[in-house]
Amino acid sequence: MQTNISFTCDKNKLSKVVHMVMRVANQSATLESLQGIFIEVVNSKTIIKATNLEVGIEMTIPATDMQDGAFLVNPKLLIDAIKYSDSNMITISSKKAGSINIKLDNGNTIVKTLNDSDFPNIPKQNTGEKLDIKVKNIINGIKSVLYAVSHSVIKPELSSLYIWKDGQQLVFVATDSFRLAEKKVNQNIINTDDLSILIPQKNTQDLLSILEQLDEGDNITVQVDNDQFSVYTDDMYITLRTIDGAFPDYQKIIPKEAVTSVTVLKHDLSQIIKKAGVFSDKFNKITIKADAENKLITVSTVNGEAGETVDSITGVLEGETVEISLNHRFIIDCLQSVHSDSVVLSFFGQGKPLIVSGVGDKSFIYLVMPMNN
Amino acid sequence: MTNSNTPNCNLWDTVLLKIQQDTTEASFKTWFKDSILLKQEDGVVYIGVATRIMRDWLKDKYYKLILKTIRDIDPEIRNVEFTVSKMVGKKKKTQKDQLQKNIPTTSQLPIDNLYVDKNDNLNPRYTFDTFVVGPFNQLANAAAQAVLNSPALTYNPLYVYGSTGHGKTHLIQALGNKFKQIYPSKKVFYVSSEKFTQDYATAVQTGRAKQFKDKYRQYDVLIVDDVQFIADKEKTQEELFHLFNALYDSNKQIIFSSDKHPNTMKGLEDRLRGRFSSGMVTEIPAPDTDSRIAILKEKVAAHNFTLDTKTIEVIAKELRGNIRDIEGIVNNIVLTTQSKGRDLRLPEIRSIIQNNIRPTKNITPKDVVDIVADYYTLTPTIIYEKTRKKEVVKPRQIIMYILREDVGISYPTIGEQLGGRDHTTVIHSCDRVRKMLEDDFVLQQEIDQIRTIIRDL
Numbered sequence: 001m002q003t004n005i006s007f008t009c010d011k012n013k014l015s016k017v018v019h020m021v022m023r024v025a026n027q028s029a030t031l032e033s034l035q036g037i038f039i040e041v042v043n044s045k046t047i048i049k050a051t052n053l054e055v056g057i058e059m060t061i062p063a064t065d066m067q068d069g070a071f072l073v074n075p076k077l078l079i080d081a082i083k084y085s086d087s088n089m090i091t092i093s094s095k096k097a098g099s100i101n102i103k104l105d106n107g108n109t110i111v112k113t114l115n116d117s118d119f120p121n122i123p124k125q126n127t128g129e130k131l132d133i134k135v136k137n138i139i140n141g142i143k144s145v146l147y148a149v150s151h152s153v154i155k156p157e158l159s160s161l162y163i164w165k166d167g168q169q170l171v172f173v174a175t176d177s178f179r180l181a182e183k184k185v186n187q188n189i190i191n192t193d194d195l196s197i198l199i200p201q202k203n204t205q206d207l208l209s210i211l212e213q214l215d216e217g218d219n220i221t222v223q224v225d226n227d228q229f230s231v232y233t234d235d236m237y238i239t240l241r242t243i244d245g246a247f248p249d250y251q252k253i254i255p256k257e258a259v260t261s262v263t264v265l266k267h268d269l270s271q272i273i274k275k276a277g278v279f280s281d282k283f284n285k286i287t288i289k290a291d292a293e294n295k296l297i298t299v300s301t302v303n304g305e306a307g308e309t310v311d312s313i314t315g316v317l318e319g320e321t322v323e324i325s326l327n328h329r330f331i332i333d334c335l336q337s338v339h340s341d342s343v344v345l346s347f348f349g350q351g352k353p354l355i356v357s358g359v360g361d362k363s364f365i366y367l368v369m370p371m372n373n
Numbered sequence: 374m375t376n377s378n379t380p381n382c383n384l385w386d387t388v389l390l391k392i393q394q395d396t397t398e399a400s401f402k403t404w405f406k407d408s409i410l411l412k413q414e415d416g417v418v419y420i421g422v423a424t425r426i427m428r429d430w431l432k433d434k435y436y437k438l439i440l441k442t443i444r445d446i447d448p449e450i451r452n453v454e455f456t457v458s459k460m461v462g463k464k465k466k467t468q469k470d471q472l473q474k475n476i477p478t479t480s481q482l483p484i485d486n487l488y489v490d491k492n493d494n495l496n497p498r499y500t501f502d503t504f505v506v507g508p509f510n511q512l513a514n515a516a517a518q519a520v521l522n523s524p525a526l527t528y529n530p531l532y533v534y535g536s537t538g539h540g541k542t543h544l545i546q547a548l549g550n551k552f553k554q555i556y557p558s559k560k561v562f563y564v565s566s567e568k569f570t571q572d573y574a575t576a577v578q579t580g581r582a583k584q585f586k587d588k589y590r591q592y593d594v595l596i597v598d599d600v601q602f603i604a605d606k607e608k609t610q611e612e613l614f615h616l617f618n619a620l621y622d623s624n625k626q627i628i629f630s631s632d633k634h635p636n637t638m639k640g641l642e643d644r645l646r647g648r649f650s651s652g653m654v655t656e657i658p659a660p661d662t663d664s665r666i667a668i669l670k671e672k673v674a675a676h677n678f679t680l681d682t683k684t685i686e687v688i689a690k691e692l693r694g695n696i697r698d699i700e701g702i703v704n705n706i707v708l709t710t711q712s713k714g715r716d717l718r719l720p721e722i723r724s725i726i727q728n729n730i731r732p733t734k735n736i737t738p739k740d741v742v743d744i745v746a747d748y749y750t751l752t753p754t755i756i757y758e759k760t761r762k763k764e765v766v767k768p769r770q771i772i773m774y775i776l777r778e779d780v781g782i783s784y785p786t787i788g789e790q791l792g793g794r795d796h797t798t799v800i801h802s803c804d805r806v807r808k809m810l811e812d813d814f815v816l817q818q819e820i821d822q823i824r825t826i827i828r829d830l
Contacts, residue, residue, distance in 0.1 A: 031403040053403070053426050118400060121433070123425040177483045227457045228425060241424045249491040253484055281712075283480065327481060351482065372480035372708065 005039075005069025006093035007046045009061055011082055011104065014090060017048055017059045020213050022075035024057045024206055025050040033072060033118035039092075040070035049122055050075075053241075055206045056122035060235040065091070071100055072116035081109050125239060128225030129193050133170070136216040137185045138231075141172035142208050144183035144337040144364055149201045150176035157245035160198040164247075170195075173250060179330050179368040180250055183337065186363075197224055198247060203240040207231065210238060254367055255353065258346035260290045260319030263359060264297055266343045270335050272311040276301040277328040279309045284330075285371050288354070289323040290347055297345075301328075322347045324354060324370040331356065334366040384446060385410035385420070391442045392435075404430060411458055416451040418443060421458025428455045480708050493553065494563040499546035505671050507664025510540060513655045517548045520626060521555060524594065528653035530617070530627040534634055535657030536828050538695035541630040544657070545596050548628065552594055559593035566602045570609045577608075585612075590619050596628045600649075604640035614645050621648075634822050637748070658821055660696065665689040668696055672703040680706070684722055691726050702726060736780050736827060738772075738790040744826050745772045748819070757792035771820060773799050774806035779824065 021037050029035050029052065038049040046063040049056070071094055081102060082090060091103040094113075102109040142161065150158035155177075162173040169184045199207075211231075214220070223230045230239040276286040276299045286301040295317045302308040324347065335343070340358035347354055356366040385408075393401050404427060411419040420439075422428050431439070432455050443450050489496050506514045513535075519527045533541050549561045564572075576585035589595065595616075603609050620627055631638065634656070635649035660668060666689045673680050680688075692699055705725050710717055717725075739753075746753040749768045756769050769791065776782045776790075777799070784803075788794040809816055 029403070030399040032399065034403065051426060053424055056426060118403070120426045120430045123429055175484065175487070177487050178481050180484060246490075248487045249489075250487070252491075253486055283711075285480075353484065367484070369482040369484050372482060372704070 004067060004094060005041050005071060005100075006065065006067040006091070007041050007063040008065045008089060008091040009046065009063040011085070011088055011090040013061055015079060015082060016213075017061050018075050018079055020210055021048050021050045021057050021059055022079075023209050024052055024055050025075060026052040027074075027076075031118055032115050033120075035074065036072040036114040036116075036119075037075045037078075038070065038072050038116060038119050041066045041068050042070075049119075051120060051122055052206075053120070054200065055203050055241070056239045057210065058122055058237045067093075069094060070116065072114040072119055073100065073111060074114060077111060081111055122237075123228065123239060124237075125223050125225065125228050125230040128223045128228070128230075129195065131170075131187070131195075131222045131224075132219050133187055133222050134216075135211055135214050135218045135220055137170070137187060138220070138222075139208065139211050139216070141170060141183050141185045142204060142211075145172045145174040145181035146201070146204060146208070147333045148174040148176055148179050148181040148366075149204075151201070152176070156200070156243050157198055157247050160200050160243055160245070160247075161204045162247040163195070163197050163199070165195040173247065175248070175250065178327075179334075179366065180254075181334060181337065181366045182250070182364070184363045195224060196247075197229055197242045198245055199229055199240055199242050207238060207240060254355070254365070255348045257348075258319065258355070259349050260292065260317065260322045260347040262290050262297055262315050262317050262345045262347070263342050264313055264315035264345070266335060266338055266341055266358075268313045269297070269343060269345075270332065272297075272299045272313060273328050273331050275299075275311060276309055277332070279303045279306050280328055283371065284327040285325050286328045287323060287325045288345075290317055290319070290321060290345070292317055292319060292321040319347070322349060324350065324352075325372075326354065326368055326370045330368045334368075337364055337366070339364075384413070384418075384443070387446055388439065388442050391445075392438065395438060395442075404435070409458070411456065413450075416449055417454055418450055418452070419454045419456060421456055423457070425457050428457050431455050480704075480711075493549065493561045495546055495549045495553070495561065497550060499543050500550055501547045503671065503675070504540070504543055504547050505664060505668045507660055507667055509660045509664050510544070510657045513544060513657045516653050516655045517544055520548065520628070521551055524552070524556075524559075524626040525624040529621065530629055530649065530652040532629045532631070532635065532649050532652065532654045533657060534631045534654070534825075536632060536659065536695070536825055538697035539657040539659060540696055541657055542598055545598060545628050545630050549594065549596050552626075556593075560591060561594040561596070562589070562592040563596040563598065565598045566600045566609075569597060569613070570603060570606055573609050573612050586616070589616050592620070592625065594626045594628065595620060596630075598630050599632070600629045601631045601633055601638055604638060607642070610642050610645050614642070614648065617645075617648050627652075633825060637822055637826060656818075656821060662689055665692065665699065669699055669703065672700055673707075676703065676707045678707050678710075684717075684719065687719065687722065688726060691723070738776055738780070738782065738787070741772050741775055741780065741827065742791070745775070745823055748823055748826070759792065770802040770806050771823070773802040775820070775823065775827070777803050779827070 018037060025035060025037055027035050034052060040047050040049065041063070044066055046061050046066060047058055048061065049058045051057070082104060085104045085107070087105040092100055093103075094100045099110050099112050102111060141163070146161060149161060152159060158176060164171050164173070166184065168186065168188050170187050172183045172185065174181050218233065220231050220233050223232075227242055227244070228239050229242045230237065232238065273286065277284065279301045280286050281303050286299055289298040289300070291298060295314060296312045297315050298310060298312045300308070300310040334356050338356070338358040338361070340361050342359040344357050344359055345354060351370065353367045353369050356368070358364055389405055392405060407423050409421045411421040413419070420431070422431060436453065440453050443453060486496070488498060504514070513533050516528055516531055520531050533544060535541055546563060549563050552559065553561050573585060576582050603613060617627060629649060634654065635641070635646045638646065666685055669685050669689055673685070688699075688702060692702060702725060706717060706722060709721070709725065742756050743753050745768050746756055749764070751765065751768060755765055756772065773787050773791065776787045777784065784796040784799045788796045788799045810820070
């Protein structure tokens with residue numbers, strides 16, 4: 001690759017963009033070209049890229065005095081090299097192969113570059129339907145369910161986030177076959193085509209960490225086709241590999257008629273479950289009882305080594321007394337995704353799932369299977 | 374991958390080997406390692422890769438090298454195409470991975486039916502890999518394999534019956550799953566007779582009977598589980614009868630399971646009874662001790678857990694019949710072991726078994742008399758009389774045999790109960806039946822069927 005590159009830009013902006021892009025680069029990749037970030041000046045644009053072959057990102061930064069060329073550099077080294085300076089402007093250029101010159105204030109730094117001969121092209125997405133979505137909504141959708149993704153490699157469709165379109169809403173779903181989380185995000189989608197994709201957990205995590213750097217209120221465009229899922233704004237382009245597979249027909253398995261339903265304050269519930277968690281066994285087992293007679297929710301746990309604890313809170317209760325055991329972490333996981341003050345726990349009987357949702361909030365539903373008594 | 378592609382896979386393996394020598398290790402690992410040969414057609418080789426980035430890269434940078442290497446091996450090949458394939462990476466799943474799934478053995482229950490395929494209702498959990506074949510289900514298994522080899526030709530319909538928990542559903546679901554695998558273009562559908570009845574009722578109510586008919590007539594293999602539940606449902610039986618004829622006439626395979634032999638199913642129309650028996654009727658009786666040991670080992674291994682041979686033998690001896698009970702006991706033992714954090718001692722295992730066995734129902738001699746008499750279409754009273762008619766003597770002997778063997782009543786009591794007979798008569802009768810059983814296949818079947826009826830009392 002030609003190396004006579006040169007450009008001048010805002011140091012803080014460069015630093016910020018490198019921070020975002022480097023999340024994708026894989027510093028332990030076998031191939032040296034995939035360890036670094038690729039900086040390129042072409043067509044009067046300064047573009048910073050990285051890819052781990054699953055996810056690719058490109059960002060453009062405003063620059064002046066541009067001269068075409070490219071280099072690949074260790075992002076951490078670049079950031080450290082420019083960190084200790086109060087100067088705003090930075091000029092990067094390359095006079096000979098294998099290194100770049102960084103001009104900041106009156107200093108001159110030479111940084112070794114990496115072998116870029118194997119740095120691949122990041123595929124551009126031209127097909128597939130486009131949707132305009134608020135950054136906030138995507139982040140909310142992903143975060144509400146991502147923790148429920150399976151970490152096993154056996155079922156790729158379960159170790160992926162499932163996104164589909166239900167009328168005008170985007171629906172984010174994840175399950176590890178023990179619990180299932182579904183979040184609906186209102187998006188006034190006009191397109192009528194069906195949409196249904198599976199994004200591997202790791203790729204989703206990468207996307208999330210980049211999106212979180214953006215302004216929440218911004219709009220981004222999402223484009224989906226057979227094997228790619230892309231997100232872009234004027235100065236950013238991210239593309240993720242999606243996987244093929246059939247996500248379970250999960251709507252069928254969500255039971256409808258609750259035997260008992262309980263409404264309690266989210267904070268209270270969270271407190272007693274966390275406390276019970278301290279005393280739970282290595283399987284994180286706690287027991288939740290909805291006591292219809294005394295209108296109490298009781299959480300208890302016994303651990304041969306640590307001790308035992310019983311706590312009760314009051315709540316509104318309809319139905320009969322029911323008691324199930326479950327993994328306390330599974331409940332705590334979902335509470336952060338409930339945005340109302342109170343939560344509804346719906347019981348369906350022994351050996352049947354428990355459903356957690358927010359009061360008056362139909363957008364989030366969480367199903368968790370109990371443990372054997 | 375079909376068999377016809379296997380030799381071609383070797384071609385790609387050879388190519389990879391050569392390319393490995395021409396590139397750096399890092400490049401090879403990154404760009405080539407997970408690629409697979411999809412197909413070879415008209416001189417074009419189609420290579421599947423995992424991502425679009427890889428596809429573009431191979432096309433841009435390695436096209437010439439790959440083509441040259443391939444042509445060195447097979448000069449007939451003109452071109453190489455790269456595609457992003459979902460097959461890539463899938464073939465790496467090994468049995469070891471499958472086992473790892475079970476590593477965190479907890480009592481955490483999975484979501485029910487999450488994996489059931491929406492198109493065919495089959496649960497992929499049921500496969501022949503996990504199906505233990507022993508002397509008791511050898512015949513049923515052989516019949517299933519025959520169906521797989523030549524669907525709709527050898528045994529149509531295949532009718533599998535046996536008591537609950539003997540593995541009927543496992544066998545027919547595994548059959549469905551295997552069928553899907555062997556004949557990907559064929560449509561399989563699994564339905565319980567209860568669901569079938571409901572579907573039919575809803576279809577009639579909503580005026581969609583035509584759609585119902587069309588839906589079921591499109592399948593190449595129809596599996597109806599627990600068909601005994603359509604007893605006394607005349608309309609559903611009529612519909613099933615017509616459906617059966619339609620499928621049968623167009624050479625589609627039909628598979629039924631039930632807890633009874635067609636001949637002993639009550640409330641079933643004769644024409645349907647005839648259809649059920651017209652193919653292959655095979656029973657899955659209770660597993661024998663050796664099979665129980667094998668099943669136990671399988672279930673224990675599924676938990677990634679071990680039990681010593683002695684313990685397994687004890688469990689297999691004490692637990693008779695139902696495989697579901699065996700499963701329950703294994704779960705219980707695994708759980709108790711985990712909570713105690715040490716291996717269980719034999720008495721502890723015995724007590725788990727004692728607590729989990731369902732109490733055997735009290736079967737009175739009168740019940741047995743009634744059932745056997747009914748089976749041989751006799752009036753029960755004639756059994757108690759002192760007649761030596763051949764038609765009565767045989768059932769009476771069978772009654773004595775069952776009362777002795779299965780219910781465990783003493784010889785003198787049996788004699789007393791059956792119209793005041795001497796205990797030596799009873800001993801003689803039992804011995805006679807035992808002898809006859811050795812080579813009388815019909816009698817074996819009859820007794821098996823009678824036992825099924827008694828169990829379901």
